[in-house]
Amino acid sequence: MALRKGRTSNPEGRMALKEHLKELRNRLFKCALAVVIGSIAGFFLYNPVMQELAQPIEEINNNTGRDATLNFDGVASAFDFMIQIAVFIGLILASPVWLYQLWAFVTPGLKRKERRIALSFLAVAVPLFLAGIGLAWLVFPTAIETLTGFTPEGFSNFISVTVFVPFFLKLSLAFGIAFLLPVVLFGLNMLGILSGRQILKSWRITVFLVCVFAAMAAPGADAMSMFYLAVPLLALFFVAIGLCVLNDKRRARRMASVVAETEATADKASHIEGL
Structure with a gap:
């Protein structure tokens, strides 16, 4: 009721700079909270995700006769990449929230027609972003197989996780943003x-x-x-x-x-x- 009353008394959504910064802080907090909650779920999904990411490497060993393994360079590398994968999963799971918060932050400065356009953008952007991530997941095994196919006969692929995981993250983000x-x-x-x-x-x-x-x-x-x-x-x-x-x-x-x-x-x- 208070929100409706405030919108009626202020139809153009104008606010002072201090109120604008306060709203930005609140929306960033909500985005961060959603990502944190999604990252907690990401910790539980870390092992299944890593097993799926390592599947192309296992197929190289089984189908091509070449040796290929994933290696952690340091003592804390496994923990570092667990955090990276968990945060990445959290960003994907929380994408409806932070995209909505972005829309809601811009909305007060838009007219009614432009708000409908922004809401339509949100309704289409979330599925397309997730579709881009999904397509990257499908493309990833083919990319790994193609790139490792240039390895000369008699050589092995000892792939560092510090290269392997960022490759997947960049591919996923590129597809998601491109969509x-x-x-x-x-x-x-x-x-x-x-x-x-x-x-x-x-x-x-x-x-x-x-x-x-x-x-x-x-x-x-x-x-x-x-x-x-x-x-x-x-x-x-x-x-x-x-x-x-x-x-x-x-x-x-x-x-x-x-x-x-x-x-x-x-x-x-x-x-x-x-x-």
């Missing part, structure tokens, strides 16, 4: 900053930039991880372009209707004055 880019593109169109026709005219540049981004984001020299990232990204981008074009047509029809209604009202008023 959010088309949503940002559509959001800019909804806000009237970027038109669908402008994007459509530069589709060749878009394809080129997506391929360049996929090549840079995929943490490896293999073409397969780049391919797995570029194809869904291009599909999402073209879907976003199609939605932008449809939204521009809907906006143009609405504007034409408003103009026609305004002209009709003006003609009617002039006719009355003439009588």
Whole structure:
């Protein structure tokens, strides 16, 4: 009730700098708390996750005849990477919370229509971010198999966990963030900053930039991880372009209707004055 009353008395969501910083602190605290709770769950999921990550290494030993092992470099390395994996799992589990807190922090500065756009962004961004993480999980074994396939015959792969785990984390974050880019593109169109026709005219540049981004984001020299990232990204981008074009047509029809209604009202008023 208090929130509704405050919103009614302050419809534009304006607040003093001190209140703004206080709200930022509260929302960061909620984000941190959600990540901490997710990280606690991550500690329990650490062993199953590490066993799944090590599965490609076991397949190398079983299928190729080469020796491949994961090694911890120091005494405390295992504990350090347990924390890293737990926090990473916590970030994934808490993604709906911190994405919502980001939206809620921006909302007071937006108009009602822009709030609906931001809420729609949140509803689409969370599944896409998780889908990117899931796709990275599927691509990871292929990337490991491809990269270790360059090992000469008679040699072994003694892979340090300090290299192996960051490789997986970078791959996952690259896929997750990349899947959010088309949503940002559509959001800019909804806000009237970027038109669908402008994007459509530069589709060749878009394809080129997506391929360049996929090549840079995929943490490896293999073409397969780049391919797995570029194809869904291009599909999402073209879907976003199609939605932008449809939204521009809907906006143009609405504007034409408003103009026609305004002209009709003006003609009617002039006719009355003439009588």
